[in-house]
Structure formats: structure tokens, C-alpha cells
Amino acid sequence: MSTPTLSATDVSLRELEAESIEIIREVIAEFDRPALLFSGGKDSAVLLHLARKAIRPAPLPITLLHIDTGHNLPEVLEFRDRVIAEGGHRLVVAEVEKWLADGRLTERPDGTRNPLQTVPLLDTIAEQKFDALLGGARRDEDRARAKERIFSVRDAFGGWDPRKQRPELWRIYNGRHAPGENTRVFPISNWTELDVWRYIEAENVELPSIYYAHQRDVFQRDGMWLTPGPWGGPRGEESLETLSVRYRTVGDGSCTGAVLSTATTVGEVIEEIAVSTLTERGATRADDRLSEAAMEDRKREGYF
Structure with a gap:
């Protein structure tokens, strides 16, 4: 019996999947308290799917984290909560509203809260002692993200310096970090929006x-x-x-x-x-x- 051959598109997707799973397994092996940013969006849904695949059949040893602006569309929050309940995952939610209520943040004149996510994110990283955060950022989204490495070490204040990016030759990742620093990790960095949607279709x-x-x-x-x-x-x-x-x-x-x-x-x-x-x-x-x-x-x- 002949073995079915994958199409060129499927081969490309499986290569991307294999790279992402390798990165996720590296994080699980190398860090003590990793977390995965999960907003309920398509990139974080794909990232969660990949993380489950990486560790299957064991339960996912990664906390999920959502920085909730309070201005999310209800369909997204309903999806987030259902995925968490069905998967039995641990979810930490940092609500921007709480930082506004106690004065650590103030509303912007334009009413936009996305830029207000930074302080709750950094505070939660410190409180939960997360040493690595997995995120669904991709290089094709923005010029600043195109400069990003897959393993990105941030200083004690969460700051990113593009001049201090580490080389990642031959898919060798360096997660070493000093006390107080944390590492942001982007397993689908090399994917495009089209790759994400083709994977969503292939993996349902x-x-x-x-x-x-x-x-x-x-x-x-x-x-x-x-x-x-x-x-x-x-x-x-x-x-x-x-x-x-x-x-x-x-x-x-x-x-x-x-x-x-x-x-x-x-x-x-x-x-x-x-x-x-x-x-x-x-x-x-x-x-x-x-x-x-x-x-x-x-x-x-x-x-x-």
C-alpha cells in the first residue's frame, strides 16, 4: 500500500508546527514557572493548541494569563472561559479595572486601554514569579516584532532592548536570565497570518x-x-x-x-x-x- 503524500502546504505547516512544539518543550524543560498569554484570540488559541500537543497526554504544566482591559468583546470572553473550563487549565486574570480603581493607572483621554496593559502585566509577572511568558506574536505583524528573537530576555523592569538580542543560530535558544529578568518566548514567530489560518483549518x-x-x-x-x-x-x-x-x-x-x-x-x-x-x-x-x-x-x- 502506498503512503499518502502531504501537499507542499501541509509539509510547510508541519515544519512550522514541529518548530513551535520544540520551542514550547524547551520552555517547559528550562523554566520553573512558565505562563502562556491567552486572550481568546486566534493566535493564542493556536498557541494553546500547540502547547497541548507538545505535552500530550500529560496535563499542561503552564499557567494561562490574560491581561483583561475590561473592554473585550463578550464573544471572546465567553470563548476564553469555556476553553479554560473544558481544558481544566489554571487561568490568572489581571484586570486593568483594578489598577484604575486603586490609582495605579489612570484612564487615557482617548479611552483606549490597550496601552494600559503593560503595568498589570509587569505587576502580575512579579506577583506570580513567572520566569517565562509564551506569546502568540508573529514577525509579520509589525516592524518592531520583526526585530524580535524567539527567546527575548527582558530586564527587571520588563524593558526590551533590540540591541541586546541574542543570536539564535541553528535553532539554538538561550533562555539564561539574571534574577529579576524574565524571558518572553514566541513559538509562532515565524508563522504568517495565512499560516495560522491554514493551520486552524488543518487542525480544526x-x-x-x-x-x-x-x-x-x-x-x-x-x-x-x-x-x-x-x-x-x-x-x-x-x-x-x-x-x-x-x-x-x-x-x-x-x-x-x-x-x-x-x-x-x-x-x-x-x-x-x-x-x-x-x-x-x-x-x-x-x-x-x-x-x-x-x-x-x-x-x-x-x-x-
């Missing part, structure tokens, strides 16, 4: 419903379709419209836009992405438009 990874086309009340601001919520709604001459949209990325509802779409299946989403000329952050994240180097500035401050 479940996602929140907002990633597929649905009817939603939206209004246009700065070229993006935003939806009203606790963060506010239309102002001035902005008006609500009910349109068929989907989300390419998940973040603070005040700065994460939807895209017009009729794609209701993974295959249809893949067809849309294949012809897109904008990354998902470039197309739908207002927080990355605050300055030319918005992402790099936030990374230097300790953001993921």
Missing part, C-alpha cells in the same frame, strides 16, 4: 465566532469599522450601520476594528487573506497608529 482549531462574518452594528472612525460598547460609541457625525463584518484580530474594543466580509467559513477567510495587502494589525488596530514606532515604544516599556 476552534475560535470565537467574531472571526467569521456576522451582522454587527458598527460606525466608521479613522478608516476603521468600530463597534459600540462600554468604551463608547459614535460621536459627532458618526452613525451606526448594521453590516456584515468579521474581526482579523482581537483587542481592546475601543481600538480594534472589524473588516467588511462575507466569509463565514475558514476556507472563505483563507481566500480573503490570500489577496490582502495589509497585515491584520495594520488594517484594524488603532493603538498601533498612535505613532510611527508605537509598537516598539510599548515593547521598550515592557509590553509583550
